[in-house]
Amino acid sequence: MRDEDVFWEGAAQGRLLVQKCADCGLFRHPPAPMCSRCQSVNVEVVECSGKAKVLSWLLSKHPTRPDDSPRMVVRLQLAEGTYLVANLQGVGLEDMEVGMPVEIFFEEINGFPLPQCRLAREVAA
């Protein structure tokens, strides 16, 4: 088994699952076998709110080969504090802003259930 399996099992059910240390409460992503703060191997899996903000981005589009589905790749910080890389749908490069609030959902792309996001309907607190 891989430590990250739990994330992808959640993804297949449309759930954003992140590890949280069962002893000291530190969130961590990507999944890891031990808590970096207290070295505990006891772990809870927490379903996150899906609220996040955009920290950085790029437009993934192959420069020489036709690419019919360019993807916006975003670096996010979750409301729970950890970081996540995802794709942002429905926003063009010209409208991107640092701190933009988004909500995460899952969608199957190339056969994998992947974390996607869209602009949040309401601004996160």
Add this chain to the structure above:
Amino acid sequence: MSPLPLTLTAIAGVGETDYSANSGRSELRLAAEASLAAIRDAGLTPADIDGMVTFTMDFNDELDLQRSLGIPGLNWTSRTPFGGNGANATIQLAAAAVSSGAAQAVLIYRAFNERSGRRFGAPESHAGFGMAGKKVDFHYTLAFDTAAKSYAMEFQAYARRYGVTSEDLGRYVVSARDWASTNPRAAYFEKPLTLEEHQASRWIVEPIIRRWDCCLETDGGAAIVVTSLDRARDLKQPVVRIHAATQRHGINSRIIYDAYRTEEEKAAEARVMNEELLRQSGIRPHEVDMAMIYDAFTPSVYLGLEDRGLCGRGEAKAFIAEGHTGRGGSMPVNTNGGLMGEAYIHGINNIIEGVRQIRGQSANQLTGGVERVLVSGGSALILGTP
């Protein structure tokens, strides 16, 4: 204070193959040719080598290279992880072996056909980053799948904060290509680039990296011989001492996909590396005569200049625009044309240029004597006269 044993070591020999887009030779032959050149440059023979260091990503097996070169016996081998960020760490590993007594003369090598063979910059290259797209993961399957994209992602927020444009990035590339244009070993020898040409080049990763912001993909090999300071004094070349050699990896750092930590954590990592360079060498990075900064993509030069304190945070744009890094500048950077202008041998050729400048053997030899050179990436060196 007595010097750290690690710093009582030296680079005694350097060697390279020709650099091309299609070598027509095996990667092992490139490794063997570069290694032999470095050994002979030092005035040694293969029988003098008793240690080897390379990258985890190198495909040439130590024992195959040993057999090719006719090295009678090896007492030490080690490899650095972290791709090009580990380039300077090869010197640290070799110096550690020599200063501990584990080996007497260590050969560092890096050789590949990364243009005619496996394209190194492509997502499908499997270049040690994982199995691109073959199974679900946190980066590749989200189209975050090349080194160019990782640098673009890291730089986007910086560019916003400090108002850095693609044209600003282009000014560095123009200076690098100017250095390359007078270096006969360089891929872009006699081929300078204008800012207009940089701006007209296609996007590789919009909105940060254009065609001319990317390093080369090169077929070739490069090698270095490290031995003790005392022994180097008796060898063929002017002595190039390893005054400092270090790595620094803060918690939650990742190579390529460094998306999981704060800006403060990154800044602390850079600061501690500078403190370690000072502890070993007695000088601060900005006190050198010139610098070789890891330049896989233009953003890494910007961040490298600031991380090492050659200019202040957010000041790289002005530092470059004012000409400090170029010909006649106060802090010449990548005087061989760097990985963009000369060749991409994963950073090893940039170390070699630093050695040549100290010896007085560079194609773009700086006048007035070069006593201290900073070589910086995810690992860093201060090289110099004894």
